[in-house]
Amino acid sequence: MNHVWIILIGALVGSSCSMLGCFLVLRKMSMIGDAISHSVLPGIVIAFLISGSRDSLVMMFGAAAIGLVTVFLIQMFQNSGVQSDASIGVVFTALFAVGVVLISLYTRQVDLDLDCVLYGEIAYAPWDTLHVGGHSIGPKAVWGVGASFLLNVLVISLFFKQFKISTFDPALAAALGIPVVFFHYLLMGLVSISTVASFESVGAILVVGMIIVPAATAYLLTDKLSTMIVISVLLSIISSVLGYYIAFLLDASIGGTMVVVAGVLFLIALFFSPKGVRHHVKFSHGA
Amino acid sequence: MTDPLTVKNLTVAYQKSPVLKDISFRVPEGKLIGIIGPNGAGKSTLIKAILELIPSITGEVEIFGDSYKNTRKRVGYVPQRESVDWDFPTDALDVVMMGRYGHLGWFKRPDKKDKAYALKCLQQVGMSQYANRQISQLSGGQQQRVFLARALAQDAELYFMDEPFVGVDAATEKAIITLLMKLKEQGKTVLVVHHDLNTVKEYFDWIMLLNVNLIGIGPTEELFTKEFLQKTYGGSLAMLDANSSPIIVSPR
Ligand SMILES: Nc1ncnc2c1ncn2[C@@H]1O[C@H](COP(=O)(O)OP(=O)(O)OP(=O)(O)O)[C@@H](O)[C@H]1O
Ligand SMILES: [Mg+2]
Numbered sequence: 001m002n003h004v005w006i007i008l009i010g011a012l013v014g015s016s017c018s019m020l021g022c023f024l025v026l027r028k029m030s031m032i033g034d035a036i037s038h039s040v041l042p043g044i045v046i047a048f049l050i051s052g053s054r055d056s057l058v059m060m061f062g063a064a065a066i067g068l069v070t071v072f073l074i075q076m077f078q079n080s081g082v083q084s085d086a087s088i089g090v091v092f093t094a095l096f097a098v099g100v101v102l103i104s105l106y107t108r109q110v111d112l113d114l115d116c117v118l119y120g121e122i123a124y125a126p127w128d129t130l131h132v133g134g135h136s137i138g139p140k141a142v143w144g145v146g147a148s149f150l151l152n153v154l155v156i157s158l159f160f161k162q163f164k165i166s167t168f169d170p171a172l173a174a175a176l177g178i179p180v181v182f183f184h185y186l187l188m189g190l191v192s193i194s195t196v197a198s199f200e201s202v203g204a205i206l207v208v209g210m211i212i213v214p215a216a217t218a219y220l221l222t223d224k225l226s227t228m229i230v231i232s233v234l235l236s237i238i239s240s241v242l243g244y245y246i247a248f249l250l251d252a253s254i255g256g257t258m259v260v261v262a263g264v265l266f267l268i269a270l271f272f273s274p275k276g277v278r279h280h281v282k283f284s285h286g287a
Numbered sequence: 288m289t290d291p292l293t294v295k296n297l298t299v300a301y302q303k304s305p306v307l308k309d310i311s312f313r314v315p316e317g318k319l320i321g322i323i324g325p326n327g328a329g330k331s332t333l334i335k336a337i338l339e340l341i342p343s344i345t346g347e348v349e350i351f352g353d354s355y356k357n358t359r360k361r362v363g364y365v366p367q368r369e370s371v372d373w374d375f376p377t378d379a380l381d382v383v384m385m386g387r388y389g390h391l392g393w394f395k396r397p398d399k400k401d402k403a404y405a406l407k408c409l410q411q412v413g414m415s416q417y418a419n420r421q422i423s424q425l426s427g428g429q430q431q432r433v434f435l436a437r438a439l440a441q442d443a444e445l446y447f448m449d450e451p452f453v454g455v456d457a458a459t460e461k462a463i464i465t466l467l468m469k470l471k472e473q474g475k476t477v478l479v480v481h482h483d484l485n486t487v488k489e490y491f492d493w494i495m496l497l498n499v500n501l502i503g504i505g506p507t508e509e510l511f512t513k514e515f516l517q518k519t520y521g522g523s524l525a526m527l528d529a530n531s532s533p534i535i536v537s538p539r
Contacts, residue, residue, distance in 0.1 A: 026375060161396060165385050169371045172437075175338045175364045176389035177356070223376050223421040 005126035007244050009141045010258050013198040014210045014236025016149035019156060020191050021215030022229050026167050031085065032071065033211040035092035036188065037195045039070040041099025044196060049106060060144075060196050067192020068185055070095060122201040122254045141201050148197035152190055156229075159183065164225055201255065209259035210236055217266040220273040235265055289352030291316050291445045291476040292337070297346030299329070299336045305344070306332050310501045314478070314493075319471040321481040321491035321507075325520050328498045330480045331367065334447045338364060350445060360389055363443030365434050367450050373423050379433045380418040383408055386440030408439040413462055428455035435463060446470065446477045453482070464490055487511055 024033045043066030047059040070091055077087035125141040137143075156163060166173040166180045174180045191211070198207045218232035243258030250257070292314040299307040307329040314320060322330050336343045339355055350358040363386070383405040384397050391397060397405075409415045412432040417425060425433065431451055438446060448467075452460050464486075467477050471492075478495070481487065487494060487507065494510050496502035496519040503510045 026372075028372075158394065161385075161388055161391070162393075164377075165388055168375045168377065168382075169366065169385065171335070171340055171366045171370055172364060172385065173388075174340050175359070175362070176441075177359045178388070219376065223378065224381075225376050228376050 002126040003244070005139050005142060006122055006254065007241055009122055009125050009139065009145055009201050010240030010244060010254070011237040012142065012145040012149045013194075013201055013207070014214065014240050014258070014262075015233045016145065016152045016194045017198060017207060017210035018214035018218075018232040018236040019152050019229055020187065020194060021211040021213075022218065022225070022232050023163055023167055023187055024191070024211060025215045025219055026225075030212045030216075031088050032074070032188070033191055034208045035074065035088050036067045036070055036191050037199075037208045037211070039092045039095035039099075040064075040066050040192055040195050040199075041096050042066060042102055043099075043192075044199065045099050045102040045106070049102075060148075060193055063196035064189050064192040066095070067195070068189055070192075071185065071188040121203075125201050144197045145201065148190075148194045152194060155186065155190060159186075160226070163187065203255050206255045206259045209262060210239075213259065213262040213266050214239065217262070217269045220266075220269045220275050236262065239265060289349075290314060291351055292478075293347075293349040293352075294337065295347040295349075297333075297336060297348065298344045299332055299341065299346075300344055301332075301341075306499060307336065307343075308500050310346070310497075312495070312501060312504045314476060314504075316476055317471060317474045318476055318493045319467055319491050320476070320478045320493040320495055320504075321487055322478055322495045322497060323481055323484070323487065323519065324497035324502075328519075330497055331449050333497065334364070334449055334478070334480070338362070338447065360441075361444045363438040363441035363446040365438045365446070365448040365451055368427070368431055368434060368453065373425075373430060375422065378419050378421055379409065379414060379425065379429075379436075380405055382422060382433050383436045383440050386437040386442075389441060404442075405436070405440050408436040409433070411439055411466060412436045428459040431455050432459065432463070435466065439466075444475050446475065448477065448479045450480045450482065484516070 021030075021033065024030055040063040043063035044059060046066075047062030050062070051058040073091045074084075074087050077090065078084050082090070122141075126139045128140050129136040129138060130140045130143055131137070162173070162178050162183050165176070166178055166183050170180050194211075195207050198210070214232040214235040215228070217235055218228045221231055222228050239258050239262040243261040244254055246252070246261065247254040247257035290313050294313075295311050297307060297310040298305050306327075310333065322333070324330055332341065335341045336346075337348050337350075337355070339348075348355060351361060355362070380402070384401060386408070387397050387401040387404065391401070406415060406418060409418055412435050414429060414432050414436060417429060417433075422430065422433065431454070435448075435451060438448065451463055455463070467479065467490075470477055479491070481490070488511055491507050493505060494507050495504040496510060496515055498519050498521075502519045503515055
C-alpha cells in the first residue's frame with residue numbers, strides 16, 4: 001500500500017506543479033517559480049512557530065502570503081530600476097536566508113529538519129496519516145497535495161481564458177478589461193500554495209523541478225496550450241511512477257529521482273521532437 | 288451624437304519628463320485617421336494612455352461620451368506586432384477568438400458562434416486557409432493580418448491600430464488598407480499609427496501630427512503640408528520639391 005501512496009503523492013505534486021509551470025514557462029517566469037519555492041521557507045517557519053504544527057491551513061496561507069510578498073518585492077525592485085534577474089536573486093536568497101536563520105534559532109520549538117524542507121522525504125509521508133473520528137483516512141500529504149491539486153484544477157479551468165490571454169497578450173487583455181495584475185498574483189498565490197503543500201514530499205528545491213521541467217518538455221511536444229497542460233501533467237505522473245521504482249532499485253532519494261526522470265524525459269523530447277531540434281530553447285534562461 | 292473620442296489635457300510621463308504634453312483633441316465619427324510623428328513621439332503611448340494601459344498624470348478621455356470602463360466593448364485594439372511572443376502554443380483561429388473575450392464576461396467560454404465569427408474575421412483578412420496554423424509558422428505579414436482579424440472579432444466601433452503596416456509586403460498593405468476603408472464606410476472610426484509619409488495622402492482623410500506635443504489634427508489636405516511636417520519632424524525631414532512626397536532623412 002505504501003508504494004501506492006508514495007506514487008500518488010508524487011503524481012499529485014507533479015500534476016499540481018506542472019499545471020502552473022506551463023503558465024510560468026510561457027510567461028518566461030521560470031525563475032519566479034524558483035524564487036517562490038525558496039522564499040516560502042520563512043513563511044513555513046513563521047507559520048510553524050505560530051500554529052505549532054506543520055499540517056495546518058495556517059501554514060499554507062502563511063507561505064502563500066510570503067510567496068505574494070516575494071513577487072511584490074521583485075516587481076517593486078524592478079520598477080525602481082534594478083535588473084530583473086538581480087531583483088529576483090536578491091529577494092529570494094534574502095528571504096530564504098531569513099528562513100534558514102529562523103530554523104537555526106528555533107531548532108527546539110520548530111520540529112523542522114532543514115534537509116527535509118530542502119530535499120523532502122516522501123518515503124515517510126505514508127506513515128503520517130490523517131485521522132477522522134479515530135479512523136485513518138490516508139496520509140496527510142495526500143490530502144494536502146490533493147487539495148492544492150484540486151484548487152489548481154478548479155482555478156485554472158474556471159479562468160482558463162483569462163490566464164491564456166493575459167499570458168499571450170497582456171496589453172489586449174487589460175484593454176478588454178481583464179484584471180491582468182489580479183490574475184498574475186492569483187497564479188503566484190497558487191504557485192506558493194502548491195510549493196508549500198509539496199515541500200514535505202519532494203522538498204522545496206525539487207518542487208521547482210516539477211514546476212518547470214514537465215512544462216518545458218510539454219512545450220516542445222505541442223502547439224496548443226490546453227494540450228500542453230495535459231501533456232505536462234501526464235509527464236509528471238510518468239516521472240513519479242518511474243522515479244519511484246528507479247529510486248527503489250537504486251536506494252536513492254525518491255523525490256530527487258522523480259525530478260531526474262522528468263529531466264531525462266525532457267532531454268528525450270528535446271532530441272526527438274521536431275520543435276526541439278529545430279529552434280529556440282526558451283527556458284534556457286529559466287531555473 | 289457624441290464624438291467617438293474626446294481627449295482633454297492629457298499628459299503622460301514614464302519617468303520624470305512628460306512624453307505627451309497637454310494633448311487635447313476630438314475625433315468625429317467615420318474617419319480613417321493617421322497618427323504621424325517621429326520615433327519616440329509618443330504615438331504608442333497615446334494609444335496606451337487612452338486605453339488606460341498606462342497611467343496618465345492629467346487629462347480626461349471620453350469614448351462615446353463615457354469613460355473607457357463603460358465603453359470597452361465598443362473599442363478595438365491592435366498592439367504593435369512585436370508586443371507578443373509568437374512562439375506561444377496556439378493557432379491563428381485561437382488568437383482571433385481572443386478578440387471575443389471582451390464580449391464573454393468572466394466565466395463564459397467561447398462557443399460555436401464565437402468560433403464562426405472568428406472564422407469570418409479571418410476570411411475578411413484573407414487568412415481562412417491558415418486558421419489552424421501554429422502562429423509561429425506564419426510570416427510577419429500573416430501575423431499582422433491575424434492581429435487585424437482579432438480586432439475585427441472585437442466587433443468595435445472605434446479602433447486603435449499601432450503600426451499595422453510594419454513589415455508587410457505591398458499586397459498585404461493594400462489588403463489591410465482596403466479593409467480599413469471598408470470599416471470607415473460602415474461608419475467606424477479608425478486611428479492608425481503610420482510611418483510611410485508617401486502613402487498618407489492616399490490612405491487617410493484625417494491626420495494627427497504628434498511629437499510630444501500635438502502639432503495638429505484635421506483633414507489631410509490642410510495638415511499634410513511642408514510647414515506642418517517640418518514642425519513635427521524637425522530637421523530630419525527633407526522635401527525634394529514642393530509637389531513631391533516628403534521623405535524622412537533618418538528613417539527607422
Ligand atoms: N515603458 C517605458 N518606460 C520608459 N519610457 C518609455 C516606455 N515606453 C516608451 N517610453 C518613452 O516614451 C517616449 C514615447 O514612446 P512611444 O513608444 O510612445 O513612441 P512612438 O511614437 O510609438 O515611437 P515608435 O515610432 O518608435 O513606435 C519615448 O521617448 C520612449 O523612450
Ligand atoms: Mg510605437
